[in-house]
Amino acid sequence: xxxxxxxxxxxxxxxxxxxxxxxxxxxxxxxxxxxxxxxxxxxxxxxxxxxxxxxxxxxxxxxxxxxxxxxxxxxxxxxxxxxxxxxxxxxxxxxxxxxxxxxxxxxxxxxxxxxxxxxxxxxxxxxxxxxxxxxxxxxxxxxxxxxxxxxxxxxxxxxxxxxxxxxxxxxxxxxxxxxxxxxxxxxxxxxxxxxxxxxxxxxxxxxxxxxxxxxxxxxxxxxxxxxxxxxxxxxxxxxxxxxxxxxxxxxxxxxxxxxxxxxxxxxxxxxxxxxxxxxxxxxxxxxxxxxxxxxxxxxxxxxxxxxxxxxxxxxxxxxxxxxxxxxxxxxxxxxxxxxxxxxxxxxxxxxxxxxxxxxxxxxxxxxxxxxxxxxxxxxxxxxxxxxxxxxxxxxxxxxxxxxxxxxxxxxxxxxxxxxxxxxxxxx
Numbered sequence: 001x002x003x004x005x006x007x008x009x010x011x012x013x014x015x016x017x018x019x020x021x022x023x024x025x026x027x028x029x030x031x032x033x034x035x036x037x038x039x040x041x042x043x044x045x046x047x048x049x050x051x052x053x054x055x056x057x058x059x060x061x062x063x064x065x066x067x068x069x070x071x072x073x074x075x076x077x078x079x080x081x082x083x084x085x086x087x088x089x090x091x092x093x094x095x096x097x098x099x100x101x102x103x104x105x106x107x108x109x110x111x112x113x114x115x116x117x118x119x120x121x122x123x124x125x126x127x128x129x130x131x132x133x134x135x136x137x138x139x140x141x142x143x144x145x146x147x148x149x150x151x152x153x154x155x156x157x158x159x160x161x162x163x164x165x166x167x168x169x170x171x172x173x174x175x176x177x178x179x180x181x182x183x184x185x186x187x188x189x190x191x192x193x194x195x196x197x198x199x200x201x202x203x204x205x206x207x208x209x210x211x212x213x214x215x216x217x218x219x220x221x222x223x224x225x226x227x228x229x230x231x232x233x234x235x236x237x238x239x240x241x242x243x244x245x246x247x248x249x250x251x252x253x254x255x256x257x258x259x260x261x262x263x264x265x266x267x268x269x270x271x272x273x274x275x276x277x278x279x280x281x282x283x284x285x286x287x288x289x290x291x292x293x294x295x296x297x298x299x300x301x302x303x304x305x306x307x308x309x310x311x312x313x314x315x316x317x318x319x320x321x322x323x324x325x326x327x328x329x330x331x332x333x334x335x336x337x338x339x340x341x342x343x344x345x346x347x348x349x350x351x352x353x354x355x356x357x358x359x360x361x362x363x364x365x366x367x368x369x370x371x372x373x374x375x376x377x378x379x380x381x382x383x384x385x386x387x388x389x390x391x392x393x394x395x396x397x398x399x400x401x402x403x404x405x406x407x408x409x410x411x412x413x414x415x416x417x418x419x420x421x422x423x424x425x426x427x
Contacts, residue, residue, distance in 0.1 A: 004155040004232070006058035007098055011065040013041025013082035015120035015143025018128075019072035022136065033136065035126040036073045038143045041119025042066030042082035046095060046105060048112045049088035055153050057088070066117075069143060072125045082119055092158045092236070094341055098150040102345035108158060108236075109340050116151070117347055118388070120144030121378055124419070141419060144376065149347055157233045158338065159197055159211035161327055164234065164265070165243035166257050168250055170282040172196070174243065174314040175212045178324070202324055208331055211237065231268045238334040239276045239327060240265075246281035246294050246311075254281065254294065255301055276330045277307050280323060285313040348381065348391060359404045366415045367405050367425070374401075374418050383421070 016038025023031025044066055064087060070079035089095075093107045095116060105114040123141035130137055163171040179198025196212040213233055234240065242261060244254045258279060266273040281298055284291045295311050303309045308326055312319035357371030377395055381388045396402050405416070405425070414425050 004055060006055045006153045007150065008058050008061070008153065009063045009148065009150050010044045010085070010087070010117060011063070011148040012044050012085075012117040012119040012146040013066040014068040014146045015039070015041045015122045016069035016071045016079035016082075017143045018123035018125040018140030019074060019079075020126045020138055020140045021074035023075075033126040033130050034074055034076050035140050036075070036077040036079065037125050037128075038072045038122035039069030039079035039081040040122050041069045041143065041146050042084045043115045043119050044117040045084050045086045046093075046107055046114050046116055047086050047088055048091045048093075048107050050091065052088060052090040054090065055093065055155055058153060066119055066146070068146070069119065069122050071143075072122070072140070076125070076127060079122060081122075084119075089153065090155055092156050094154045094156055096152040096154065097345045097347075098152045100345060101152070103341045103343055104151065104345050104347065105343060106341040109338050111340070117147045117149060118381065120146050121381070141375075144378070147347055154232060156236050157197060157211050158209070159233075159237050160208040160331055161200075161210040161239045161241055162234045162237035163210060163212045163241050163243060164261060166245070166250075166252065166261065169243040169245050169257075170312075170314040171212045171243050174280075174282070174312070174320075175210060177314060177317060177320060179210060200324065200327075202328055206328060208327060210241075231264070231272075234265075234272055235269065236339045237275065238339075239278070239330045240272075241323070241327065242277055242279045243282050244279065244298070245283055246291075246298065247283040247286035249283055249286055254298060258298070258302055276334070278323065278326055278330070279303075279307060279309045280312045280319075281309060282312045282314055284311045285316050285318065346391075348377075357399070357401065359401065359408060361408060362417075364415075366417045366422075367408065367410055369401060369405075369416065369418045373399065378419060378421060 018038050019035035021035045023034050066085035067082040069082045072079045095104045121144040123143040126137045126140045175198045178200045198210050201207045244257050246254045299309045357373045360368045362368050383389050412426050416425050
C-alpha cells in the first residue's frame with residue numbers, strides 16, 4: 001500500500017564529556033590543566049529527496065539515532081564530533097510532534113534541509129575552569145544529553161488542483177486525458193489507492209499540476225475506510241475539481257453524491273470547503289437524451305457565483321478544453337506561493353520545563369547563572385549558528401533570567417558566566 005504516513009522515534013547524539021588532565025612534561029613539574037573539550041553529538045536532519053514519492057523507508061523501522069561525540073583528550077585535544085543523521089523524505093512531508101500533532105517542520109518550498117533535533121553540546125575540559133584561586137581544577141563538564149522525540153511524518157502532495165469524488169466518477173480517466181499520468185483505470189471501487197500527480201500543459205508555457213485523489217466515501221472525514229489518508233492530500237491544493245457521475249451509471253444520484261462529498265470536505269476542514277471549486281458533470285455522453293435536464297438539476301442546486309458546473313465526457317474528451325480554461329482562470333486568482341505550514345513546536349522549548357536556575361554574583365563581580373536548566377540549554381544549543389544564538393537570546397529573556405540579573409543590578413558591559421560560556425552583557 002502507498003505509504004504516506006509513518007510514526008518514528010528520533011534521537012540526536014550525546015555530546016562527548018570534557019576531559020580532566022594536566023600537563024606532565026619534563027622540566028614542567030607543575031603543569032596546568034590541559035583537558036580537551038568533548039565533541040558535539042550528531043544532529044537529526046531531515047532532507048528532501050526529489051526522487052522519493054512515499055514514506056516506505058519508515059514503515060518497518062521505528063528508531064533512528066545520530067552518533068555521539070567523542071570525549072575530549074589530554075593536551076587540549078578536542079573530541080571528534082558525532083555524525084549527523086540525515087533522514088530523506090519526499091517533498092511535501094510534514095513533520096509533527098506525535099502526541100500534540102503540532103508542526104515541527106514542513107519539508108516544502110525552500111525547506112530542503114532542516115535540523116529537527118540538535119545534538120548535545122560537547123562538555124568543556126578542565127582547562128576552562130582554571131581561575132586565579134583554582135589553578136588545578138579536577139572537574140570537567142559532562143556532554144549534553146541527546147534529545148529524543150516521537151514524530152509523525154505525513155506526506156501531503158504538492159498539487160495546484162485536486163480531483164475529488166466518489167469511486168468510478170471518472171477522475172483517473174480525466175487525468176490520463178489531460179496529462180501524461182498513467183493511472184490504473186477499471187470499473188471497481190478504489191481502483192486508485194494513492195494520489196497520482198499529472199502535469200497539465202495549457203500551452204504558451206502555462207500549466208498546472210493536478211492530483212487524482214482516491215475516491216472518497218461517506219464517513220471519510222471520520223476516518224472510515226482510508227478517509228483521513230485521502231483528505232490529507234487535498235489540503236495544499238488551490239482549486240478542487242469535483243467529479244460526479246451525472247449519468248448515474250453506477251446507480252447513484254448525482255445530487256446526493258455532490259452533497260455527500262461537500263459534507264465530508266466541510267467536516268474535515270473549514271478551509272477545504274472554502275477553496276474554489278468546479279463541479280464536473282461527467283459521463284454526459286452516456287445519457288444524451290437526458291443530459292440537458294440532468295445538467296439543469298445540478299446547476300439549479302449547486303451553481304453559484306463561485307462554483308461553476310461544467311458538462312464533461314472524460315472518455316470522449318468533450319468539455320475538457322472548457323474545463324482547462326476554467327481551472328486556469330481560477331488559478332490566476334489564487335496566490336502563487338505554495339501552502340507551507342508554519343512551525344508550531346520547537347523541541348528545544350520543551351526540554352527546560354520545571355527546572356530551577358540561580359543567579360549569583362561572585363568575588364570577581366561576575367554574574368554567575370547556573371542550574372540544570374541552563375546546562376541543558378547550553379548542551380542543546382549551537383551558539384555558533386545564527387539560529388542557535390537567536391534561540392539563546394530568546395531563552396534568556398523568556399525564562400526570566402535577564403529580569404533576575406537586572407534585579408541584582410547588572411549593567412551594560414558587566415560579565416556573565418554560564419558554566420564555560422563567558423560574555424559581556426548588553427541589552
